[in-house]
Amino acid sequence: MMKNTSRVQPDPALMPVAQRRRFGGAALAAAFSLFALSIAWHEAHGPAARSTDEMPITQAHADAAAQASDGQATLAGPSAHGELVKRGQYLTRVADCAACHTADKSRPFAGGLPISTPFGTIVTPNITPDPDTGIGQWSDADFMRAMHEGVGKGGERLYPAFPYTAYTRVTDQDVLAIRAYLNTLAPIHYTPPANDLRFPFNQRWLMVFWNLFNFTEGRFVPDPKQSAEWNRGAYLVEGLAHCEECHTPRNFMQGLKSSARFSGAVQAGWHAFNITSDKTSGVGDWRDDQLVAYLSTGAAPGRANAAGPMGEVVANSTQYLTPVDLRSIVAFLRSVPAVSGGDARSRDQWGRPADDVTAMRGTTITGVNGAQLFIANCATCHSWTGEGVGASAPGAYPSLIHNSTVGANDANNLALVILHGVNRTTAHADVLMPAFGGHLDDEQIAAITNYVTKQFGDPQATITTGQVAKLRTLQ
Ligand code: HEC
Numbered sequence: 001m002m003k004n005t006s007r008v009q010p011d012p013a014l015m016p017v018a019q020r021r022r023f024g025g026a027a028l029a030a031a032f033s034l035f036a037l038s039i040a041w042h043e044a045h046g047p048a049a050r051s052t053d054e055m056p057i058t059q060a061h062a063d064a065a066a067q068a069s070d071g072q073a074t075l076a077g078p079s080a081h082g083e084l085v086k087r088g089q090y091l092t093r094v095a096d097c098a099a100c101h102t103a104d105k106s107r108p109f110a111g112g113l114p115i116s117t118p119f120g121t122i123v124t125p126n127i128t129p130d131p132d133t134g135i136g137q138w139s140d141a142d143f144m145r146a147m148h149e150g151v152g153k154g155g156e157r158l159y160p161a162f163p164y165t166a167y168t169r170v171t172d173q174d175v176l177a178i179r180a181y182l183n184t185l186a187p188i189h190y191t192p193p194a195n196d197l198r199f200p201f202n203q204r205w206l207m208v209f210w211n212l213f214n215f216t217e218g219r220f221v222p223d224p225k226q227s228a229e230w231n232r233g234a235y236l237v238e239g240l241a242h243c244e245e246c247h248t249p250r251n252f253m254q255g256l257k258s259s260a261r262f263s264g265a266v267q268a269g270w271h272a273f274n275i276t277s278d279k280t281s282g283v284g285d286w287r288d289d290q291l292v293a294y295l296s297t298g299a300a301p302g303r304a305n306a307a308g309p310m311g312e313v314v315a316n317s318t319q320y321l322t323p324v325d326l327r328s329i330v331a332f333l334r335s336v337p338a339v340s341g342g343d344a345r346s347r348d349q350w351g352r353p354a355d356d357v358t359a360m361r362g363t364t365i366t367g368v369n370g371a372q373l374f375i376a377n378c379a380t381c382h383s384w385t386g387e388g389v390g391a392s393a394p395g396a397y398p399s400l401i402h403n404s405t406v407g408a409n410d411a412n413n414l415a416l417v418i419l420h421g422v423n424r425t426t427a428h429a430d431v432l433m434p435a436f437g438g439h440l441d442d443e444q445i446a447a448i449t450n451y452v453t454k455q456f457g458d459p460q461a462t463i464t465t466g467q468v469a470k471l472r473t474l475q
Pocket residue numbers: 092095096097098099100101115122123124125126127134135143146152153157158159160161162163167178
């Protein structure tokens with residue numbers, strides 16, 4: 001476990017040798033001035049929001065069209081082209097481009113989603129083929145350069161809120177298939193609002209220095225010592241599916257901390273849990289079929305349900321994955337080195353059915369009372385005992401006992417679930433828990449949260465009214 005999360009000095013050993021040579025001393029001096037600036041900013045504002053070679057299985061997916069086209073995707077014959085577009089759609093879902101580039105369902109891929117970063121707000125651009133406001137005038141080479149190097153059409157540096165740090169691993173062939181699919185979208189004429197970044201972070205060229213320390217350009221290199229399945233999983237998880245963007249903690253420059261990969265991180269209030277192979281803090285104890293069920297349906301009864309950003313990942317992306325790809329992801333996750341968060345008990349191993357309702361009968365309750373609020377607002381679906389209704393049927397009202405969100409050692413996700421509800425549509429089920437943010441105030445939500453963690457989760461995980469108020473303001 002790394003202990004120092006916010007003030008890690010950049011380790012020159014982590015920099016690719018070629019880059020170190022190319023930039024030389026002057027650039028390094030400049031880079032360190034940038035660090036000094038970031039540190040100063042960091043001190044002033046407190047910690048950042050807690051926030052090739054194709055592999056065999058890829059080849060199985062790569063149809064003749066993509067191979068014959070050899071980079072000239074759009075020149076292939078009509079049926080080959082259809083296959084390429086279909087593959088591109090699949091890959092676009094795996095990469096979840098829509099999560100960030102669709103802000104409004106009536107304007108798919110036209111951008112406009114504000115993404116908050118510790119440095120200000122970045123708004124996603126329009127990536128429909130509209131020639132004026134989208135990427136209709138981009139060549140395939142421009143597109144490839146954006147995905148692999150994080151450089152825009154005019155040569156400008158893109159911000160890493162666009163996960164080119166992960167997409168750089170995606171093969172040329174797969175990038176071109178995504179491009180072929182995007183070309184078939186309806187062009188939408190729409191210019192998203194401008195970014196709102198503070199100086200000096202509005203200076204795109206500074207990303208040269210950020211990249212120097214936080215970005216290694218290059219395609220995925222299969223590990224010949226591992227199975228084809230593992231390699232496919234690694235390719236998906238580290239590349240297209242960019243799982244680390246949420247699950248790996250960040251250093252003070254907001255780069256991924258390579259020493260604690262997949263060990264969990266907080267973004268916009270949500271805790272993307274530790275998914276390393278650690279048996280207590282991670283998912284090392286989950287069975288393969290539970291991980292597959294979670295990714296394909298969003299529910300692994302007795303373990304976890306997917307709400308918030310992960311609910312969206314499941315609905316937009318992982319529910320569409322083929323069984324082969326899902327199994328590959330699981331095979332890879334199994335091999336992620338365990339990182340312990342120091343937990344004595346797994347998130348999903350807490351709780352006992354409530355037995356306090358009879359005790360409450362006849363007593364006069366004054367003030368805000370978590371148990372009473374729970375009975376009034378939650379018990380119809382989750383039962384007053386907390387054991388849920390419908391067991392593990394699709395769309396069941398889950399048990400709050402042995403649920404990772406309830407048993408987590410911080411109560412953020414639970415409070416966010418109560419504030420925003422759960423809304424996840426998959427082929428498996430339309431899952432809907434109402435949002436309570438509209439008619440319960442911060443004090444009431446804190447009271448229910450504390451009742452639920454005490455009764456069904458980790459009793460040490462408590463939340464204050466002030467913390468709920470803060471979570472409410474996050475997107
Ligand atoms: C996690 C959010 C996120 C995801 C996922 C994402 N993008 Fe983006 N993308 C952004 C942001 C933010 C920018 C703007 C960066 C900037 O202004 O420097 C961007 C910029 C771009 C650009 C540059 C456009 C321009 O006008 O300069 C392209 C092209 C692009 N994304 C394509 C994609 C594709 C294709 C996918 C899926 C494979 C994808 N993005 C997935 C957030 C995302």
